[in-house]
Amino acid sequence: MRSLLLRIFLSFWLIIVVTIGTAGVAGFLYAESMRDAIERFEIGDSMLGASTALESGGREGLKDWIEDNPTSRAITIFILDDRGHDILDRQVPFGLMRVFRRFREHRRPHRFDDREPRNLRRSRPHPQLVAADGSVYTFFVSPSRASHSVWTTADARWLLFSIALLVSGIVSYFLATAISGPVRKLRRATVALAGGDLVARVAESVGKRRDELGMLGRDFDSMAENLQRAATRQIELSRNISHELRSPLARMRVAVELAKQKHGDMPEFERLDNEAERLDALIGQILSYTKLDASPETDPEPIELADLIREVVENVNYECKAEGFNGVSVVAQIDASPVTLGHVDAMTSAIENIVRNAVHHSPPESEVKVHLSQDDQHVMIDVRDSGPGVDDEDLRRLFEPFFRTRQSEASKNARGTGLGLAIAERAVGVNGGALSARNHADGGLLVRITVPL
Amino acid sequence: MVIVMTDLPQTSRLLLIDDDQELGVMLSDYLATDRLHVTVCNSGEEGVESFAANDFDLLILDIMLPGMSGLEVLKQIRQRSQVPVIMLTARGDDIDRIIGLEFGADDYLPKPFNPRELLARIKAILRRAQPQDTDARHWKLGGIEVDTRTHRASVDGTPMRLTGTEFEILKSLLETPGDVVSKEQLSERALGRRLLPYDRSIDTHISNLRGKLERAGNKNETIQNQRGVGYLLIPGE
Numbered sequence: 001m002r003s004l005l006l007r008i009f010l011s012f013w014l015i016i017v018v019t020i021g022t023a024g025v026a027g028f029l030y031a032e033s034m035r036d037a038i039e040r041f042e043i044g045d046s047m048l049g050a051s052t053a054l055e056s057g058g059r060e061g062l063k064d065w066i067e068d069n070p071t072s073r074a075i076t077i078f079i080l081d082d083r084g085h086d087i088l089d090r091q092v093p094f095g096l097m098r099v100f101r102r103f104r105e106h107r108r109p110h111r112f113d114d115r116e117p118r119n120l121r122r123s124r125p126h127p128q129l130v131a132a133d134g135s136v137y138t139f140f141v142s143p144s145r146a147s148h149s150v151w152t153t154a155d156a157r158w159l160l161f162s163i164a165l166l167v168s169g170i171v172s173y174f175l176a177t178a179i180s181g182p183v184r185k186l187r188r189a190t191v192a193l194a195g196g197d198l199v200a201r202v203a204e205s206v207g208k209r210r211d212e213l214g215m216l217g218r219d220f221d222s223m224a225e226n227l228q229r230a231a232t233r234q235i236e237l238s239r240n241i242s243h244e245l246r247s248p249l250a251r252m253r254v255a256v257e258l259a260k261q262k263h264g265d266m267p268e269f270e271r272l273d274n275e276a277e278r279l280d281a282l283i284g285q286i287l288s289y290t291k292l293d294a295s296p297e298t299d300p301e302p303i304e305l306a307d308l309i310r311e312v313v314e315n316v317n318y319e320c321k322a323e324g325f326n327g328v329s330v331v332a333q334i335d336a337s338p339v340t341l342g343h344v345d346a347m348t349s350a351i352e353n354i355v356r357n358a359v360h361h362s363p364p365e366s367e368v369k370v371h372l373s374q375d376d377q378h379v380m381i382d383v384r385d386s387g388p389g390v391d392d393e394d395l396r397r398l399f400e401p402f403f404r405t406r407q408s409e410a411s412k413n414a415r416g417t418g419l420g421l422a423i424a425e426r427a428v429g430v431n432g433g434a435l436s437a438r439n440h441a442d443g444g445l446l447v448r449i450t451v452p453l
Numbered sequence: 454m455v456i457v458m459t460d461l462p463q464t465s466r467l468l469l470i471d472d473d474q475e476l477g478v479m480l481s482d483y484l485a486t487d488r489l490h491v492t493v494c495n496s497g498e499e500g501v502e503s504f505a506a507n508d509f510d511l512l513i514l515d516i517m518l519p520g521m522s523g524l525e526v527l528k529q530i531r532q533r534s535q536v537p538v539i540m541l542t543a544r545g546d547d548i549d550r551i552i553g554l555e556f557g558a559d560d561y562l563p564k565p566f567n568p569r570e571l572l573a574r575i576k577a578i579l580r581r582a583q584p585q586d587t588d589a590r591h592w593k594l595g596g597i598e599v600d601t602r603t604h605r606a607s608v609d610g611t612p613m614r615l616t617g618t619e620f621e622i623l624k625s626l627l628e629t630p631g632d633v634v635s636k637e638q639l640s641e642r643a644l645g646r647r648l649l650p651y652d653r654s655i656d657t658h659i660s661n662l663r664g665k666l667e668r669a670g671n672k673n674e675t676i677q678n679q680r681g682v683g684y685l686l687i688p689g690e
Contacts, residue, residue: 242543243517247473250565254479257568261486273567280565307681315650345547348651 004179004212011175015168026160034141047127047139051120054129054137062129062137063087078140087137096140099126103138182206182213186220198228238290242283249283252276278417285419288349289401292426300341305379306334308344309372312351316359326364330355336374340451342431350427350435353420354383354447361387361445374453381449389439398437399425421447465579466508467491470500470526471515471541483568489575497521501529504536511579513571515541515564516549524549524556531557537578537617541566554657559618560644561654577645581617592627595674595689597666599624608669618643619662622655626676626686635683659684 053065059081066079066088079087084100086092092100103126120129129137185205192200201207201224206217256272313332320328351370358368362385371382390398394405402418424447425435433451440446467484469491471477477493484491492507494500497518504512512530516523527538540558542550550561560574592599596609599620606613606620615623621643625634636655640648643658656678663676673689 239543246543246565247476250473251476251479253565254476254483254568258479258483261483276565277567310681311651318650 007178007211008175011171015171018167019164022160022163047120050139051129054131058131059087059135076142078142080138080140082135093142096142100138100140179213182209182217186213186217189220189224193224193227198224198231200224234290238287242287245283246280249276249280282417282419285417285423289419289423289426292346292423292430298343300343302339303342303344303347304337304339305347305372305381306337308348309334309351309370309381312348312355313370316352316355319356320359325359325362328359328362328364328366328368330359330368330370333369333371336372336379338372338374338379338453340379340431340453342451346427346430350424350431350449351381351383353424353427354435354449357420357424358383358385358387358445358447361385363387377453379451379453381451382446383448384440384444384446386444389443389445390437392439395437395439399435424449464488464490465510467511467513467575468494468500468504468507468509469513470494470497470518470523471513472496472518473515480568480571484572484575487572487576497523497526500526504530504534509536511575512536512538513541513575514538514558516553517541517543517564524552527553527556527558535614535616539571539574539578551653551657554654555661557616557661559616560646574644574646578617581621581643581645592624594627594630594686596671597623597627597674599627608666608671611669613665613669615662615665618658619665622658622662626684630686630688633679633683633685637683639683655684
């Protein structure tokens with residue numbers, strides 16, 4: 001069907017029309033058959049016969065008459081005396097008794113018609129006969145128990161109910177699956193896309209439909225297409241930028257070496273070389289920052305965090321010695337050996353950047369502590385330095401790219417690119433974790449990586 | 454192993470494949486003072502052609518080439534030669550680096566590099582590639598044989614085409630079968646340089662070597678990884 005709107009509208013309409021319609025028709029047919037029977041009975045000559053039978057034979061005569069008198073198969077005639085007993089001692093239906101009592105109370109005023117037999121009261125809808133002794137016999141017409149009229153038996157009511165249940169059930173089922181199936185598929189694709197799977201599409205499953213969900217599916221696909229293209233473009237762009245910036249940088253470094261060969265070593269050359277190296281590091285950091293935004297190129301794999309931390313600590317210690325960080329050293333305290341699923345490169349880069357940042361902000365001859373621990377659901381990696389810490393209002397912005405705290409401005413700390421913690425935050429995010437920072441009670445900044453187990 | 458610390462004895466011929474023309478000219482100037490004669494090609498196609506027509510002692514290959522990619526060049530050259538290859542990669546592009554090493558590059562250097570570092574690596578690899586008669590020996594373990602004089606390695610007589618780096622690693626492991634050789638030692642011996650932080654090149658060379666040993670029919674001896682320490686060659690039963 002072309003339109004979901006039309007489908008929902010028609011389905012509900014169908015259910016309502018079918019149920020109300022059948023119930024209405026059944027009720028109507030039932031009422032019709034009853035009215036026919038009653039009217040035929042009332043208007044017919046049978047009342048006159050009954051009148052004669054009562055006059056001539058009294059109660060017994062009436063009994064004989066009703067036993068002999070053929071009635072329609074659809075109805076049963078009850079003749080109740082003053083006390084509400086059927087003259088044939090038949091069990092009077094409860095509903096009928098209620099009608100009888102009400103009728104007896106309200107229809108007391110008798111009305112006579114001269115042309116009718118004197119003992120007949122044509123009180124509608126239940127005619128009465130008055131016997132010679134003054135006792136009143138009221139005629140009731142009731143749907144016949146023996147009648148097999150489709151609309152009056154209990155079976156028929158169940159059948160009716162079942163039909164309504166079945167029809168509405170089937171229609172509702174098809175309506176529900178027609179909506180929820182594609183919605184579920186769309187949801188799965190959306191979750192996949194949000195999770196970084198940029199090739200998630202629904203063209204095969206939902207996109208072929210011609211209704212609104214199909215349109216939504218096709219819109220989803222074109223959105224995903226755009227996202228993927230944008231992500232690819234961004235990676236390409238940052239690759240190109242880094243390549244374009246690095247080519248002159250590479251030439252510059254060779255030029256410096258050539259200059260050294262010609263003019264001998266001069267401190268300015270060393271400076272040039274160092275600046276080129278820093279520029280290169282900065283480009284590298286920008287590149288990894290933009291790359292972390294895109295979806296990871298590899299599937300998650302098990303990471304042994306204890307080993308990873310030991311390796312990072314060893315490497316940063318090596319850097320500390322090589323670059324002369326005034327005796328700052330990094331120590332690892334491993335209190336757990338969790339294995340998490342994630343991206344090793346991102347995880348390494350996160351821990352490394354945090355530890356390096358801690359080293360950069362540490363006073364001489366101090367220690368940076370890296371602590372690995374875990375609880376039931378999470379792994380925590382705490383990196384703590386003994387530096388000046390960070391103002392509370394700066395803590396919030398600590399993970400923004402190129403953000404510098406007042407402390408690092410004041411100390412004219414030229415090390416680092418200003419991207420380390422921003423990269424760390426994204427890299428932890430890629431691994432499904434979170435990064436937080438606070439000042440430790442005993443001084444120094446504490447940066448914590450929390451990843452789910 | 455004797456490490457010769459003096460300059461290289463004779464002029465070596467290098468092929469540099471890099472699309473940056475100016476860099477090529479400057480580098481060949483810079484390296485010329487160390488008696489390294491550099492031929493510069495600015496495209497992959499040109500490089501493959503030049504390599505086929507001439508004899509080179511070492512190849513410096515930029516992985517990020519327009520047109521025919523550096524990896525494709527490496528693949529084509531490896532089909533007919535085990536010449537030492539140093540590739541230049543984009544910093545941080547681990548995938549290119551790993552694939553490059555898997556395709557048989559000996560070492561890599563992220564670009565932009567310190568030219569002194571490049572010079573040091575070139576020297577280290579050229580020195581290693583030189584026949585060292587004093588050190589000539591024949592090593593054998595199970596079916597694996599290595600001859601340092603002819604620079605040949607084989608499994609049960611089936612010759613293996615090993616790169617210089619793979620050859621040196623295998624030799625180092627064969628010298629002390631059953632004993633762990635650290636990654637640092639392997640890096641010093643096979644690449645002539647220190648092991649760097651997060652340096653996975655030895656691991657990649659080892660995995661290539663395993664593949665080649667297996668394809669040559671070796672079943673008994675296994676190269677085992679001793680986590681955090683290094684590698685060892687375990688003799689067969």
